Amino acid sequence: xxxxxxxxxxxxxxxxxxxxxxxxxxxxxxxxxxxxxxxxxxxxxxxxxxxxxxxxxxxxxxxxxxxxxxxxxxxxxxxxxxxxxxxxxxxxxxxxxxxxxxxxxxxxxxxxxxxxxxxxxxxxxxxxxxxxxxxxxxxxxxxxxxxxxxxxxxxxxxxxxxxxxxxxxxxxxxxxxxxxxxxxxxxxxxxxxxxx
Amino acid sequence: xxxxxxxxxxxxxxxxxxxxxxxxxxxxxxxxxxxxxxxxxxxxxxxxxxxxxxxxxxxxxxxxxxxxxxxxxxxxxxxxxxxxxxxxxxxxxxxxxxxxxxxxxxxxxxxxxxxxxxxxxxxxxxxxxxxxxxxxxxxxxxxxxxxxxxxxxxxxxxxxxxxxxxxxxxxxxxxxxxxxxxxxxxxxxxxxxxxxxxxxxxxxxxxxxxxxxxxxxxxxxxxxxxxxxxxxxxxxxxxxxxxxxxxxxxxxxxxxxxxxxxxxxxxxxxxxxxxxxxxxxxxxxxxxxxxxxxxxxxxxxxxxxxxxxxxxxxxxxxxxxxxxxxxxxxxxxxxxxxxxxxxxxxxxxxxxx
Numbered sequence: 430x431x432x433x434x435x436x437x438x439x440x441x442x443x444x445x446x447x448x449x450x451x452x453x454x455x456x457x458x459x460x461x462x463x464x465x466x467x468x469x470x471x472x473x474x475x476x477x478x479x480x481x482x483x484x485x486x487x488x489x490x491x492x493x494x495x496x497x498x499x500x501x502x503x504x505x506x507x508x509x510x511x512x513x514x515x516x517x518x519x520x521x522x523x524x525x526x527x528x529x530x531x532x533x534x535x536x537x538x539x540x541x542x543x544x545x546x547x548x549x550x551x552x553x554x555x556x557x558x559x560x561x562x563x564x565x566x567x568x569x570x571x572x573x574x575x576x577x578x579x580x581x582x583x584x585x586x587x588x589x590x591x592x593x594x595x596x597x598x599x600x601x602x603x604x605x606x607x608x609x610x611x612x613x614x615x616x617x618x619x620x621x622x623x624x625x
Numbered sequence: 626x627x628x629x630x631x632x633x634x635x636x637x638x639x640x641x642x643x644x645x646x647x648x649x650x651x652x653x654x655x656x657x658x659x660x661x662x663x664x665x666x667x668x669x670x671x672x673x674x675x676x677x678x679x680x681x682x683x684x685x686x687x688x689x690x691x692x693x694x695x696x697x698x699x700x701x702x703x704x705x706x707x708x709x710x711x712x713x714x715x716x717x718x719x720x721x722x723x724x725x726x727x728x729x730x731x732x733x734x735x736x737x738x739x740x741x742x743x744x745x746x747x748x749x750x751x752x753x754x755x756x757x758x759x760x761x762x763x764x765x766x767x768x769x770x771x772x773x774x775x776x777x778x779x780x781x782x783x784x785x786x787x788x789x790x791x792x793x794x795x796x797x798x799x800x801x802x803x804x805x806x807x808x809x810x811x812x813x814x815x816x817x818x819x820x821x822x823x824x825x826x827x828x829x830x831x832x833x834x835x836x837x838x839x840x841x842x843x844x845x846x847x848x849x850x851x852x853x854x855x856x857x858x859x860x861x862x863x864x865x866x867x868x869x870x871x872x873x874x875x876x877x878x879x880x881x882x883x884x885x886x887x888x889x890x891x892x893x894x895x896x897x898x899x900x901x902x903x904x905x906x907x908x909x910x911x912x913x914x915x916x917x918x919x920x921x922x923x924x925x926x927x928x929x930x931x932x933x934x935x936x937x938x939x940x941x942x943x944x945x946x947x948x949x950x951x952x953x954x955x956x957x958x959x960x961x962x963x964x965x966x967x968x969x970x971x972x973x974x975x976x977x978x
Contacts, residue, residue: 468764468771510763517756520742538753539760619755620736 430476431543435465438476440508441501442483450486457482470542473566480568492571492592499575503583514539515580516617521609522586526550526558526577548573556606563599570600577604585614629717638724639746646719648672648686656744657725660707660734671723675699675709686721689713699725705737726751732758791837792844795858800866803856804919807870807911814870815878815910818926819847821863821889822903822938835895839902842893850885866926873910875943882906882941890939905933906941913944 443451443464455462458479465471484494503512518528518535528535533545546564553559560577562570574590581588587608593601631643631652639656653666666674677683677699680692690713697711708730716722727734731751734740745751787799795803807814821843828836840863847857847867856868867885869878886904893900907930911917914925929942936942 466771466774467767510759514756514760514763517742517752517759535756535760538757539764617742619740619742620732621759 430471430473431540432465432467432469432471433540433543435471435476435479436467437502437508438479438483438498439464440505441498442487444505444507445497445501446487454479454482454486457485468540477566491568495568495571496575496578499572499577500579501575502572503576503579512580512583513617513621516583522581522584522588523556523606523609525580525584526560526604526606529560556609558604558606559593560602560604561599562595562602565598567595567598567600570595570602573602577602581606582612583615583617585610585612587611631717634722637746639744640726641722641724642666642671643716643722644671644686644720646686648689648720650674651720656740659740659744660701660738661703671721674702676702676706686719689721689723690715707734707737731755789859792840792859794844794848794865795856797858797860800856800858800860800868801919803868804922807868808917808919812870813873813911814868815872815875815908816922816926817867817869817878817882817885817941818907818923818930819865819867819885820905820930820934821865822905822934824863824902827900827902831895831898831900835898835900838895839893839900843889843902846888847885850881850888873912875908875910875913878908878910879941879943882908886939886941903939905930905938907931907933907944908941909944913946 439451439455442454451464452462455464458475458481460475460479480491480494484491487494489497502508503515514535515525515532518532519525527550529548529550533547536543536545546562546569548563549561551559551561560570560573562573570592574592578588578590581590586606589603589605589607591603593603595601634641634643634652635654639654641654642650642657643652645651648670650666650669650671658666672684677697679698680688680695683689683692693713693715697713698708699711700706700708708728709725710728711723711725713721713723731754735755742752785798787795787802789796806812821839824836824839827839840859843865844857844859847865851857851867851869854870856866856870858866858868860866869881872878886906889902889904893902907926907928909922909925909929911922914921925944929944929948933940933942
């Protein structure tokens with residue numbers, strides 16, 4: 430797994446639960462306290478061990494942990510950059526949903542070694558969508574639920590998100606956009622100014 | 626066919642404008658309009674609004690159309706004088722349609738004019754470019770940070786290294802650590818200080834590559850002559866040390882040393898040449914001192930080694946009690962004492978028999 434993924438998990442644990450908890454997780458997962466280099470690649474087993482260590486240390490079911498990770502990725506100030514890059518996907522939440530299919534390619538433009546799971550958005554009409562994620566390792570769709578729920582707020586859209594199960598390397602997320610202009614959301618300036 | 630309506634340009638080319646035959650603006654698309662106050666463009670001549678840099682002598686619509694295949698460079702006449710790229714085409718009623726873009730000034734322009742995603746046509750790759758600039762900058766920053774950390778780690782690793790990179794033997798730092806540990810855990814041993822004889826002439830005659838090769842051969846010979854618990858270290862250019870763990874019989878150590886010298890005196894071929902070296906060895910054991918200290922042992926071995934050296938090289942000298950009183954106060958004193966004795970014609974006390 431790419432170091433960016435492992436580093437994200439590390440930052441999520443550290444920024445949300447504090448350095449002591451990260452220290453415990455690092456010991457459990459048998460990784461160094463300094464953690465991961467975001468520009469290097471690690472064995473998949475490392476990510477697996479890391480997530481299980483976090484699950485044990487935080488006493489959370491894996492799906493909740495992964496959803497929280499998704500939320501963290503687009504809401505914490507330490508990873509503001511990721512939110513910005515995602516917001517380049519579209520001017521509205523619905524536009525953004527349609528940009529998800531391009532996301533793995535977009536990610537590769539920036540970091541060629543980064544392999545994100547393929548995503549397919551099926552539009553069911555009336556603001557309803559189904560997002561199909563194809564990944565060797567399950568769990569990615571849980572991260573997407575947390576990430577999309579938070580980004581809907583970010584765009585000021587009112588949306589319902591639900592993990593819709595999965596098997597054989599495919600997972601689904603049901604999305605219902607009830608109101609794309611529900612609130613003003615958070616600002617996104619192309620020029621990257623700090624929010625007022 | 627529908628008649629040309631300038632409004633059609635608004636979505637396709639939001640940075641475009643349309644003029645009449647005299648060059649006065651009759652329509653301005655929304656993103657371009659956003660760059661100036663409301664109503665700024667309408668009715669004004671494009672030759673007043675913009676400074677044309679390429680082609681540079683244009684004053685009429687006909688001038689512009691004649692140069693339509695030239696990549697156009699221009700800038701706003703009024704501040705902020707953002708640089709622009711442009712293309713023109715014949716428009717309705719003898720005027721021009723001019724499409725503009727920010728080119729490389731895009732980052733400044735976005736800031737200056739507060740442009741958003743929706744200000745660009747969906748087909749315009751500007752968004753992808755902005756995304757790439759931001760994503761690549763972030764990736765580069767991380768890569769630079771990684772490089773800095775790796776550089777720091779490399780320096781730290783070098784400082785902490787225990788291995789001599791040329792020979793793969795332990796280095797001086799490693800030997801010091803072992804001596805400290807053995808002292809703390811009361812491990813007894815015999816220490817042999819080895820100085821290669823004629824090594825300098827190998828270097829001078831056949832070059833440094835030959836010297837390096839000889840050192841590597843010597844290292845292999847010493848490692849194969851010693852056991853797994855013993856230590857072989859390169860502590861200087863042609864200075865080595867062997868630590869025989871758990872052994873304090875200096876007579877045996879001397880026999881071992883003589884064997885080593887014989888082995889090292891075997892000719893070493895290198896690129897068609899034959900390198901000939903020998904070794905001078907000094908020997909001391911921990912049980913010769915009560916209590917022993919690392920400094921004392923190192924100084925003693927150094928001194929006995931110099932005795933071997935001064936005594937004609939290619940030999941081994943074992944420390945004996947009373948050999949040199951000043952030994953433990955430092956190598957220099959010791960050597961000078963011996964040299965003094967030798968110069969003054971006296972028999973070297975330290976000479977082993």
